[in-house]
Structures are given as C-alpha cells and as structure tokens.
Amino acid sequence: MNKIENINLLPDTEPDSGDYTGEDGLLYCGKCRKPKEAYFPEGKTLFGLDRHPAECDCQRAQRIEREAAEQQRRHLDTVENLKRRGFSDTAMRDWTFENDNGRNPQTAVARFYAEHWDTMQAENIGYLFWGGVGTGKSYLAGCIANALMENEIPVRMTNFAAILNDFAASFEGRNEYISRLCRYPLLILDDFGMERGTEYGLEQVYSVIDSRYRSRRPLIVTTNLTLQQIQNPPDTAHARIYDRLLEMCAPVRFTGGNFRRETAQAKLERLKNLMNE
Structure with missing residues (x-):
C-alpha cells in the first residue's frame, strides 16, 4: 500500500483489571490466563508494532455468545416475517x-x-x-x-x-x-x-x-x-x-x-x- 490514512487495524488492547504481562512480554488475561496478544512472525511489524491482539478464552466465549444472540435475533425476525405473510x-x-x-x-x-x-x-x-x-x-x-x-x-x-x-x-x-x-x-x-x-x-x-x-x-x-x-x-x-x-x-x-x-x-x-x- 502506498498510503494509509485514518485506519486503525488493531483493536484496543488496554488491560482489564487482573490482566498481567507474562515472561514473554505479552499481555495475559487475569481470568483465563491465556494471552491477549501474539507476536508477528519474526522480522514482521505493522505500524512499528511487533505484536497484534489475540482472543483469550474469555473474549472468545463472549464473541461466540454475542454472535449466537445476533443469529437468534435474525432467526426470530425471519420467522415472524414468514408467519405474518404466510397465514x-x-x-x-x-x-x-x-x-x-x-x-x-x-x-x-x-x-x-x-x-x-x-x-x-x-x-x-x-x-x-x-x-x-x-x-x-x-x-x-x-x-x-x-x-x-x-x-x-x-x-x-x-x-x-x-x-x-x-x-x-x-x-x-x-x-x-x-x-x-x-x-x-x-x-x-x-x-x-x-x-x-x-x-x-x-x-x-x-x-x-x-x-x-x-x-x-x-x-x-x-x-x-x-x-x-x-x-x-x-x-x-x-x-x-x-x-x-x-x-x-x-x-x-x-x-x-x-x-x-x-x-x-x-x-x-x-x-x-x-x-x-
């Protein structure tokens, strides 16, 4: 890319209460003890950063729950529309x-x-x-x-x-x-x-x-x-x-x-x- 303007490719990785930095220098979740960051392949960086956000188990579970709730909402909307038009x-x-x-x-x-x-x-x-x-x-x-x-x-x-x-x-x-x-x-x-x-x-x-x-x-x-x-x-x-x-x-x-x-x-x-x- 020749030019990138006003793009934030990396989500916020501000630590939550209980999060800590591991011996490898990465941020870890204070609840599930899994990393919230991961290093890029050796020698690779993005915007001068050598690491990128990663999902810990807690974040993954929350994302799956949100996606399931959204899928259920879309399903209920679809069924409601079908019954409104079908009966x-x-x-x-x-x-x-x-x-x-x-x-x-x-x-x-x-x-x-x-x-x-x-x-x-x-x-x-x-x-x-x-x-x-x-x-x-x-x-x-x-x-x-x-x-x-x-x-x-x-x-x-x-x-x-x-x-x-x-x-x-x-x-x-x-x-x-x-x-x-x-x-x-x-x-x-x-x-x-x-x-x-x-x-x-x-x-x-x-x-x-x-x-x-x-x-x-x-x-x-x-x-x-x-x-x-x-x-x-x-x-x-x-x-x-x-x-x-x-x-x-x-x-x-x-x-x-x-x-x-x-x-x-x-x-x-x-x-x-x-x-x-």
Missing part, C-alpha cells in the same frame, strides 16, 4: 405440534411430513386431508406450516374464498398473483370445496391448482368432502380439479371426534360451574 389468520400461529393435545390419530402423519420435508419437496408429495367437520384437519395442516416456518421455509396457508376476494381487490394481474402463490415451497389450501361453485369460481380454482401442479411444488389441501365425492365428480369442471388434486396429494382420512363440539361443550360446562360458584 391469512393470526390464530393459525398457535396451531403447533407443541400445543397439540395428542388425541388426533393423524398427528403422526402430519409430523412425518414436517420432519421429512426435504423428501416431500424433492418428490413433490402433498397431502389431501379429508374427513368430517371439526376433526382437526386445518389444525394439523397449520402445525406443518408452523414447523416449516420455524425452520425458515416459506409457507402460504389460505383458502379459495380469500383467494377469490384477492382477485377482486388486487391491483396486480391474476397471473402474477397465482405466480406468487406458486413461488412458495409449500402451499396449503384450507377448507377446499366450501367456495362458491360458480363457473367463474371453478375456473379460478382450477387455475391455481393447475399452476401449482405445473410448478412441481407440493400442495396440502384440507376438505370436508369425502374421498368418494372427490373420486366421483359431478361434472367436467369438478373432474379437472379433482384429478389434479388426487395426482398431487396423498389422501389422509381424519376419523377422530368433533374437537370443536367438544371444546364448545367444555366451555358450556365451565360456564355452568362459574354460575354455580
């Missing part, structure tokens, strides 16, 4: 395996998907959660979404009612909106089959599912429709949609009780107890 309802943030009561027979199937995500993604494997109302289909789909987002994997969980509303209210084109949905590594469509069965609505449903199919990215769908209804569509419009779903998603039947009804009954019993008290 259409903030209540879905609480749909986690940790909060699960363990009574749903299909919990293991949902856990398997999250734990083997790399394989599911590589082989484009999705789930079709079907069964009666209140059997926990949406909850376990949300558990998968939360587990993946905790690992910084973007997921979008929404439903076709919200998608159709977005089509009507969005300033961007429909194709761009669908392309954005397809960019998510995992898309979850909740309450499939509850949307209006108009010709326009069915066409938009097919566009989203077919675009997802062509993007070769996995899809999870929850529905109150029976597998027999899906395998025997009433018309050509539904057949196009259902065929795509069955090709992309492995059917998983939910056979548990109605957890919503149980929750409502538990609240009623609690209210009675409070009134009696």
Whole structure:
C-alpha cells in the first residue's frame, strides 16, 4: 500500500483489571490466563508494532455468545416475517405440534411430513386431508406450516374464498398473483370445496391448482368432502380439479371426534360451574 490514512487495524488492547504481562512480554488475561496478544512472525511489524491482539478464552466465549444472540435475533425476525405473510389468520400461529393435545390419530402423519420435508419437496408429495367437520384437519395442516416456518421455509396457508376476494381487490394481474402463490415451497389450501361453485369460481380454482401442479411444488389441501365425492365428480369442471388434486396429494382420512363440539361443550360446562360458584 502506498498510503494509509485514518485506519486503525488493531483493536484496543488496554488491560482489564487482573490482566498481567507474562515472561514473554505479552499481555495475559487475569481470568483465563491465556494471552491477549501474539507476536508477528519474526522480522514482521505493522505500524512499528511487533505484536497484534489475540482472543483469550474469555473474549472468545463472549464473541461466540454475542454472535449466537445476533443469529437468534435474525432467526426470530425471519420467522415472524414468514408467519405474518404466510397465514391469512393470526390464530393459525398457535396451531403447533407443541400445543397439540395428542388425541388426533393423524398427528403422526402430519409430523412425518414436517420432519421429512426435504423428501416431500424433492418428490413433490402433498397431502389431501379429508374427513368430517371439526376433526382437526386445518389444525394439523397449520402445525406443518408452523414447523416449516420455524425452520425458515416459506409457507402460504389460505383458502379459495380469500383467494377469490384477492382477485377482486388486487391491483396486480391474476397471473402474477397465482405466480406468487406458486413461488412458495409449500402451499396449503384450507377448507377446499366450501367456495362458491360458480363457473367463474371453478375456473379460478382450477387455475391455481393447475399452476401449482405445473410448478412441481407440493400442495396440502384440507376438505370436508369425502374421498368418494372427490373420486366421483359431478361434472367436467369438478373432474379437472379433482384429478389434479388426487395426482398431487396423498389422501389422509381424519376419523377422530368433533374437537370443536367438544371444546364448545367444555366451555358450556365451565360456564355452568362459574354460575354455580
């Protein structure tokens, strides 16, 4: 270098309380007894100095702790951003395996998907959660979404009612909106089959599912429709949609009780107890 101005390459090595100078002339840490300085190779100097700062064990531990705290902060910020953008309802943030009561027979199937995500993604494997109302289909789909987002994997969980509303209210084109949905590594469509069965609505449903199919990215769908209804569509419009779903998603039947009804009954019993008290 021809010229160096206003550059301080060496951090401050002022001794802390208890630090001392060793027999080799270097500054040592008074706590861990390791050097805070090191000599340059013989004959080498920098700015007239024959030594440079070095990390003692205490300083190294403090640096690692700071870096870990900063990494954790960045991770939490990333997860918060993913959940803010990925869920259409903030209540879905609480749909986690940790909060699960363990009574749903299909919990293991949902856990398997999250734990083997790399394989599911590589082989484009999705789930079709079907069964009666209140059997926990949406909850376990949300558990998968939360587990993946905790690992910084973007997921979008929404439903076709919200998608159709977005089509009507969005300033961007429909194709761009669908392309954005397809960019998510995992898309979850909740309450499939509850949307209006108009010709326009069915066409938009097919566009989203077919675009997802062509993007070769996995899809999870929850529905109150029976597998027999899906395998025997009433018309050509539904057949196009259902065929795509069955090709992309492995059917998983939910056979548990109605957890919503149980929750409502538990609240009623609690209210009675409070009134009696």
